[in-house]
Amino acid sequence: MTSSEPLLRIDGLHIAFGARDRWRDVVRGVDLRVEAGEVVGLVGESGSGKSLTALSIMRLLPPGARVSSGRLIFDGVDLLALREPAMNTLRGRDIAMIFQDPLTALNPAIPVGRQIFDSIRTHQPLSRKAAQARVEELLDLVGIAHPKERARAYAHELSGGMRQRVMTALAVSSHPKLLIADEPTTALDVTVQAQVMDMLDRIRRELGIAVLFISHNLDLIAQICDRVSVMYAGRVVESGAVEAVFDEPEHPYTRQLLRCIPRLDGGTGKMPTIPGLPPRFGTVLTGCAFAPRCESAQERCAGKEPPIRRAFGHVSVCWEGMA
Amino acid sequence: MRRIVNSCGGAAGFIGACLVFGLVLVALGAPWIAPYDPLHVSIENQLQEPGGAFLFGTDQSGRDVLSRVIWGTRASIEVSAFAVLIGLVFGVSLGLVAGFYRGGWLEQLTMRFLDAIAAIPILIWAIALVGIFGVGDTKLGGITLGNEAKLMILLGLLYIPTLARVTYTTALSESQANYVLARRLQGTSGVRIMFSDVLPNCLSPVIVQGTLLLAIGIIIEASVSFVGLGVQPPTPSWGNMLADARNYLLSGEWWLSVFPGAAISVTVIGFNLLGDGLRDRLDPRHATASLTT
Numbered sequence: 001m002t003s004s005e006p007l008l009r010i011d012g013l014h015i016a017f018g019a020r021d022r023w024r025d026v027v028r029g030v031d032l033r034v035e036a037g038e039v040v041g042l043v044g045e046s047g048s049g050k051s052l053t054a055l056s057i058m059r060l061l062p063p064g065a066r067v068s069s070g071r072l073i074f075d076g077v078d079l080l081a082l083r084e085p086a087m088n089t090l091r092g093r094d095i096a097m098i099f100q101d102p103l104t105a106l107n108p109a110i111p112v113g114r115q116i117f118d119s120i121r122t123h124q125p126l127s128r129k130a131a132q133a134r135v136e137e138l139l140d141l142v143g144i145a146h147p148k149e150r151a152r153a154y155a156h157e158l159s160g161g162m163r164q165r166v167m168t169a170l171a172v173s174s175h176p177k178l179l180i181a182d183e184p185t186t187a188l189d190v191t192v193q194a195q196v197m198d199m200l201d202r203i204r205r206e207l208g209i210a211v212l213f214i215s216h217n218l219d220l221i222a223q224i225c226d227r228v229s230v231m232y233a234g235r236v237v238e239s240g241a242v243e244a245v246f247d248e249p250e251h252p253y254t255r256q257l258l259r260c261i262p263r264l265d266g267g268t269g270k271m272p273t274i275p276g277l278p279p280r281f282g283t284v285l286t287g288c289a290f291a292p293r294c295e296s297a298q299e300r301c302a303g304k305e306p307p308i309r310r311a312f313g314h315v316s317v318c319w320e321g322m323a
Numbered sequence: 324m325r326r327i328v329n330s331c332g333g334a335a336g337f338i339g340a341c342l343v344f345g346l347v348l349v350a351l352g353a354p355w356i357a358p359y360d361p362l363h364v365s366i367e368n369q370l371q372e373p374g375g376a377f378l379f380g381t382d383q384s385g386r387d388v389l390s391r392v393i394w395g396t397r398a399s400i401e402v403s404a405f406a407v408l409i410g411l412v413f414g415v416s417l418g419l420v421a422g423f424y425r426g427g428w429l430e431q432l433t434m435r436f437l438d439a440i441a442a443i444p445i446l447i448w449a450i451a452l453v454g455i456f457g458v459g460d461t462k463l464g465g466i467t468l469g470n471e472a473k474l475m476i477l478l479g480l481l482y483i484p485t486l487a488r489v490t491y492t493t494a495l496s497e498s499q500a501n502y503v504l505a506r507r508l509q510g511t512s513g514v515r516i517m518f519s520d521v522l523p524n525c526l527s528p529v530i531v532q533g534t535l536l537l538a539i540g541i542i543i544e545a546s547v548s549f550v551g552l553g554v555q556p557p558t559p560s561w562g563n564m565l566a567d568a569r570n571y572l573l574s575g576e577w578w579l580s581v582f583p584g585a586a587i588s589v590t591v592i593g594f595n596l597l598g599d600g601l602r603d604r605l606d607p608r609h610a611t612a613s614l615t616t
Binding site for chain 2: 058060063088089090091092093096097099101104105106107108109110118119122123167170
């Protein structure tokens, strides 16, 4: 790996849903970079293609979806060209993932410690005893008290926050280089959310793991991420350093989105929202997909693809301010 | 005590478990428990009323009914248990594979074939097949199968569709659960996920169904023996005892039919209670105290 090559590079990723000869793109050209040890946020509404992008990195798209074009390069390896057995070794060992709902992501019939144990033994040549010790070490690392006893608990016996901690322990059990966190705190209440976020941040620092953090919660993104990409209707509309994007958003969608965050000092009255709905699946999109909901839409927005503007690593895809 | 009752799924389940446990003990201990030889014929003692030396009375050949009921327990439970075992091994494997590798020709082939078998009631199958293969020993290659062994294997084969379908439905939904995706994301192979993750989650309904099938097996064994195709006289079984008792139904020798009949009822009730209790108990989400922080 050369120093200029990022850990993960996604180029022009298209993902299509369909069957036989009718395929419709839902992810329409996503470019993304994650450097080693970096935390990159991916924000967007439901259905904007965040989770599909994440699953495509794992090459585990749901049935009926496929990558129609683009490149996924992880650690110098072309993921799309990799054979299935090699991909399987990579999953969990080099790239790990945690989900929104840790209850359903844990096997209800097997004690959580045993699940971590199995995952460790899949990827590492450790003895049973060493693996068992590692399980306790990991549970301790993610901030679970009495790891020895808790390892014997079933998923339903743990609280939501503890389950997400267990999932994290499971995910980092074999020192992955990249952790994909798909809305890991959405199912948790706010106080637990903060604890889990702190835990995640501490662990990725301690282990030096790069994180692709997927969320629709802008506050969380601002807290933890170095860079952020904003997705709308299957495309990245703006990306850059978190401060740059959130303090001086260039794309109207980002601006309107940021205005929707409720604030304590925001006064009373109606919550600002973005009028309209994202385009429905299957709509043929010409020009900018956000144009119908955009406050600063111009005539040309609906007709022609917006240009890509770059300034010091801050990218946005919009006609605004263009001659 | 409380814990034992709870682990059988409440009072009813506990009673079922006790009955089943007792029956198993009787079946295993038949040679020691039975007061007389169940085959010993003595003309001077024929058709004795219950009481005295013969607690359950004697039959038309002067054989002790109690001893015959005790030995009959052994025949019934043996046939039923081995049949369920055979059904479990094959049924669960087929259902698991069909459910896990859903959407392929394997699934269609297996499940449609099993549907076809399941379309005819088990009892009819059993009687038809025993009829076809005939009563007595059947030579299969170098192995000689006795009548009871044949019955076990037949019943076992007939149980496969039921157990396969129970496993299949659960495996189908379990393989779409998030934890299966999570295991894939951890880089675990399909076969491994199927056996170590999906299978344990499919077992509870299978165990419940298996227990209920034990009860059905008792009835089928009795029915087949009753029509003379199952356990052959003079070996005692509840079914052939009832068949003999048919001739004395109206002449007042009630003990000939009541005791084997009661044995069947008690056994079936026992297995059913246990099955229902296990159904309540075996859902892991119903479990006890939570460890929350």
